[in-house]
Amino acid sequence: MVNGDTQTIAHVGYPTSIFKSPLVDNPRFVKQCVSAAVVPLGVKADGPAGFSPDADGRSTIVCSTLRSLTHKTAYRLIDRFGGPKGGEGMNRPRFLAAGALAAALSLNVAVALATDTVNIPCVCELSGAGAVAGTNFHDGAHLAVEEINAAGGILGKTIEMTDMDTQTDPMTSRALVQKAIDSGAYAIMGTIYSGSTIVNMMVAQKAGVPQFTGAEAPNITQKHNPFIFRTSSGAEKGVPALTSYFKDQLKARKIAISWVNNDFGKGGHDVFLAQMKKAGIEVVADVPSEEGQADFSADVSKIKQSGAQAVFVYLNEEEDARFLKEARKQGLKATLVGEVTLTGQKVIDLAGGAAEGAVAHVGLATSAPIPSIENFVAKFKKHYGRDTDHNGIKGYIGVYAIKYATELNGKFDRKALADKLHGLTLDVAKYPNMLLTTSWDANGELSRESFITEVKDGKQVVTGTVPAN
Amino acid sequence: MAQFLQVLLSGLSTGAIYALAAIGFTLVWQAARTVNFAEGEFVMLPAFFVLIGVHWLNMPLWLALIFGLIVAVIVLGLLFKKVVVEPMLPNGGLPLIIATMALSILLKEGAKQVYGAEAQPFPSLFPQATLHFGGAVVSVQDLMNLAVSLAVVVGLTLFLNRTRTGRRMQATAQNPRVAEILGVNTRRMVLYAFLVNAALAALASFLISPIYLAKFSNGETLGLVAFIAAIVGGFNQIRGALAGGLLIGVLDNLTATYVTTEYRAALPLVLLIAMILWRPQGLLGVDEGRKV
Numbered sequence: 021m022v023n024g025d026t027q028t029i030a031h032v033g034y035p036t037s038i039f040k041s042p043l044v045d046n047p048r049f050v051k052q053c054v055s056a057a058v059v060p061l062g063v064k065a066d067g068p069a070g071f072s073p074d075a076d077g078r079s080t081i082v083c084s085t086l087r088s089l090t091h092k093t094a095y096r097l098i099d100r101f102g103g104p105k106g107g108e109g110m111n112r113p114r115f116l117a118a119g120a121l122a123a124a125l126s127l128n129v130a131v132a133l134a135t136d137t138v139n140i141p142c143v144c145e146l147s148g149a150g151a152v153a154g155t156n157f158h159d160g161a162h163l164a165v166e167e168i169n170a171a172g173g174i175l176g177k178t179i180e181m182t183d184m185d186t187q188t189d190p191m192t193s194r195a196l197v198q199k200a201i202d203s204g205a206y207a208i209m210g211t212i213y214s215g216s217t218i219v220n221m222m223v224a225q226k227a228g229v230p231q232f233t234g235a236e237a238p239n240i241t242q243k244h245n246p247f248i249f250r251t252s253s254g255a256e257k258g259v260p261a262l263t264s265y266f267k268d269q270l271k272a273r274k275i276a277i278s279w280v281n282n283d284f285g286k287g288g289h290d291v292f293l294a295q296m297k298k299a300g301i302e303v304v305a306d307v308p309s310e311e312g313q314a315d316f317s318a319d320v321s322k323i324k325q326s327g328a329q330a331v332f333v334y335l336n337e338e339e340d341a342r343f344l345k346e347a348r349k350q351g352l353k354a355t356l357v358g359e360v361t362l363t364g365q366k367v368i369d370l371a372g373g374a375a376e377g378a379v380a381h382v383g384l385a386t387s388a389p390i391p392s393i394e395n396f397v398a399k400f401k402k403h404y405g406r407d408t409d410h411n412g413i414k415g416y417i418g419v420y421a422i423k424y425a426t427e428l429n430g431k432f433d434r435k436a437l438a439d440k441l442h443g444l445t446l447d448v449a450k451y452p453n454m455l456l457t458t459s460w461d462a463n464g465e466l467s468r469e470s471f472i473t474e475v476k477d478g479k480q481v482v483t484g485t486v487p488a489n
Numbered sequence: 490m491a492q493f494l495q496v497l498l499s500g501l502s503t504g505a506i507y508a509l510a511a512i513g514f515t516l517v518w519q520a521a522r523t524v525n526f527a528e529g530e531f532v533m534l535p536a537f538f539v540l541i542g543v544h545w546l547n548m549p550l551w552l553a554l555i556f557g558l559i560v561a562v563i564v565l566g567l568l569f570k571k572v573v574v575e576p577m578l579p580n581g582g583l584p585l586i587i588a589t590m591a592l593s594i595l596l597k598e599g600a601k602q603v604y605g606a607e608a609q610p611f612p613s614l615f616p617q618a619t620l621h622f623g624g625a626v627v628s629v630q631d632l633m634n635l636a637v638s639l640a641v642v643v644g645l646t647l648f649l650n651r652t653r654t655g656r657r658m659q660a661t662a663q664n665p666r667v668a669e670i671l672g673v674n675t676r677r678m679v680l681y682a683f684l685v686n687a688a689l690a691a692l693a694s695f696l697i698s699p700i701y702l703a704k705f706s707n708g709e710t711l712g713l714v715a716f717i718a719a720i721v722g723g724f725n726q727i728r729g730a731l732a733g734g735l736l737i738g739v740l741d742n743l744t745a746t747y748v749t750t751e752y753r754a755a756l757p758l759v760l761l762i763a764m765i766l767w768r769p770q771g772l773l774g775v776d777e778g779r780k781v
Contacts, residue, residue: 147606147705148706152608155606308751309750310751312710314702314707315503315700315701317496317500317503317742318741318745318746319750321495321496321742325492342700342702345700346700348617349628350626366607369610370609370702371610372610374617
C-alpha cells in the first residue's frame with residue numbers, strides 16, 4: 021500500500037504507455053513487502069535532463085533513459101530496501117543512487133544519446149524452415165555493417181548488430197522484436213518470412229521502430245504501417261511481371277500452380293490467379309503444399325496429370341529443391357517458372373541437375389551482369405567462402421538504406437528515418453552500395469528494376485530485364 | 490491408371506523407408522520394453538555422418554557410406570545402450586522414455602550446431618533414370634528404394650528365424666529370464682537388437698536423404714510417421730511394422746493425389762486413433778496380456 025513512507029521511483033520517458041516496469045516491478049515490491057513503487061513520468065527528450073532527490077531521501081525521483089527497468093535492477097532495488105527478514109520492519113527509507121539504474125534501456129524517441137554505438141539488431145530466421153533465407157540475409161547485413169563501421173560508421177557511431185534467431189516461428193519472432201526494441205534498437209533488420217513479419221511488425225510499429233524486412237507477401241505493405249520497409253519488391257509487383265512471359269513467350273493456355281500454404285505463398289498465389297484470369301489463361305491444377313514439406317510425389321503427379329503446359333512454382337527454397345527433384349524423377353515436361361526463389365543459388369545447390377531449365381522472375385539476381393551486383397557477389401564469396409542468393413543482397417542494402425537515410429537526416433531519430441524513406445529514391449550513382457536505384461513509396465513498398473533468370477549449366481543466368489513499376 | 494501406378498509405387502517406396510524406422514521401434518521395444526522417441530533423429534543423423542565423411546574427410550561416397558554406417562552402429566547402437574538405456578532401465582520404463590525424448594532434442598540441436606541449420610544436398614545412391622510401364626513413368630530410385638528395403642526386411646526376418654543368434658534374440662525378447670536360464674547371453678542379445686536398430690536407421694537415412702535432403706529437423710516428421718506406422722502395423726511384430734510403414738506410405742500418397750493435399754498430414758493420425766480404438770494391438774500385432 022502507498023503511504024507517506026513509500027519510496028517512489030520515477031520511470032521517466034516518453035511515451036509512457038509502453039513502459040512495462042510499473043506492471044512488472046510493483047507487484048514484486050508488494051510481494052517482497054518493500055514499500056516502494058515505480059510510477060511513470062512522461063517527459064519528452066527535450067525535457068529536463070534530471071532531477072535531484074529530496075533532501076530527506078524519502079522519495080527519490082530518478083531521471084533515466086529507461087524504457088523499462090530490467091528485472092535484475094528491480095531485484096537490486098529489493099536488496100537495497102530489503103524485505104522482512106526475521107521480523108524486520110518495512111518502510112526503511114532509502115536513497116536510490118541514479119547510477120543504480122544506469123544499466124537500463126534507451127528512450128523511445130532518441131537513441132544512443134551518450135554512447136558511440138547505434139543498435140541495429142538482426143532478427144531473422146537462422147534455423148527452421150527459413151534458415152536458408154535468413155542466414156543469407158543475416159550474412160549480407162553483417163557484411164554491410166563491417167564495411168560501414170570500417171568507414172567510420174553512421175554519423176560517427178559504430179553499428180552494433182546483435183543476432184536473434186526466430187527459428188522461423190512467428191511467435192518467437194514477435195518476442196524477439198520486442199526484445200530488440202527493449203534493447204534500444206534504432207532500427208530492426210528482418211524478418212524474412214512473411215508469416216513472421218506480419219505478426220512481429222505490429223510490435224515494431226507500436227514502438228515506432230523502423231523495420232526492414234525481406235518478406236514479400238503483398239499484405240505486409242497494405243496495413244498502413246508507417247514503419248515497415250521492404251528490401252525487395254512484394255509479390256504484387258513481382259508476379260505480374262511473369263504474366264507476359266507465360267502469355268507471349270511460352271504461349272501457354274493451361275497452367276498449374278504449386279504454392280506453399282503460408283503467408284508468402286498465399287499472397288503470391290492470389291496475385292497470380294488474378295493475373296492469369298486477366299490474361300485469359302486457364303489454371304488447370306492448383307496444388308498447395310505445407311511449409312517444410314518433404315514429399316512432393318503426389319503434388320507432381322497431380323500436376324502431370326492436369327495437362328499443364330507450364331507450372332508456376334511458388335515455394336520456399338528447400339521445398340523448391342524437393343519439388344524440382346521430384347519433377348525430374350517423374351519426368352514432368354512442363355516448363356517450371358517461379359518467382360524469386362526457384363532459380364536461387366541455394367536451390368540450385370540442393371536440386372543439382374534437376375534445377376536445369378527452371379525460369380524465375382527475381383527482384384534481385386546475384387547473376388545479374390551489373391557491375392555493382394557482381395562486385396557484391398565477389399565480396400560476399402571472399403568474406404564467407406560461399407555464394408549467396410538474393411537474400412544476401414536484401415540484408416546488405418537494408419543496412420545501407422538505414423545509413424544513407426540517417427545521414428540525409430543528419431541525426432538518429434526513428435520517426436525522421438521512417439519519414440525520410442517514404443517517397444525516397446536512392447540513386448545508385450550517388451549511393452553505390454544500394455547496388456540498384458531503389459525507391460520506397462508511402463507504404464514502404466519498394467520499386468526497382470528486376471530480372472528474368474534461367475538455370476543454365478548449374479548457374480543462374482539473367483535472360484531479361486523488367487523495368488521498375 | 491498410369492497415375493495410380495505411379496502414385497502407388499512412389500507410396501510403397503516411401504513407405505518401405507518408413508517401415509525400416511518402424512522396425513527399429515519394434516526391436517527396441519522388444520529388447521528394452523521401451524519406446525525410443527529419438528528414433529526419428531536416429532534416421533536423421535547418419536546422413537550427416539556420411540556428409541562429414543565426404544566433405545570433411547574427403548572420402549569417396551562408397552567409403553563415406555560405410556563410415557556412416559559404422560559410426561551410426563557405434564554411436565546410435567552401442568553408446569545409446571551403454572550410456573542411456575542401461576543406466577535408466579533399472580528406474581523403469583517411463584524415465585527411459587523421457588531420456589529418449591531428451592536425447593532426441595540433443596541430437597537434433599547437436600546436428601544443427603555442428604553442421605548448420607540449412608538443408609544439405611545428399612547424393613543419390615541410385616541412377617536418376619526413369620522406366621516406362623504402360624504409360625506410367627516409374628523412377629529407378631523408387632524401385633531401388635523399395636527393393637533394398639524389402640530385401641533388408643526379408644534378410645532380417647531370415648536372420649531372426651533361421652539362425653541360432655536370431656532365435657536367441659527372439660527368445661530374449663519373449664522371455665528374458667527363461668532365456669537366461671536356458672543359457673542365452675541375454676545382455677549380448679539385447680545389444681545385438683540395438684545394433685541392428687542403428688543399422689536399420691542408417692539405411693533408412695541413406696535412402697531417404699536424397700529425396701528429403703539432409704536437415705537437422707528431418708527426424709521430427711520421420712520419427713512421428715514411423716512411430717505411427719509401428720503402432721498401426723503392430724508394435725510387437727516386425728511384419729506388423731513393415732505392413733504399417735507400407736500402408737501409411739501408400740495411403741498418404743493416394744490421399745494427397747485423389748482427396749486433398751492440405752489435410753494429408755492428418756491421415757496417419759486418423760489411422761492411429763482408429764487403430765487404437767478398434768484394434769490396439771495393430772493390424773498384425775499380437776495381443777499381449779500383462780500381470781499387474
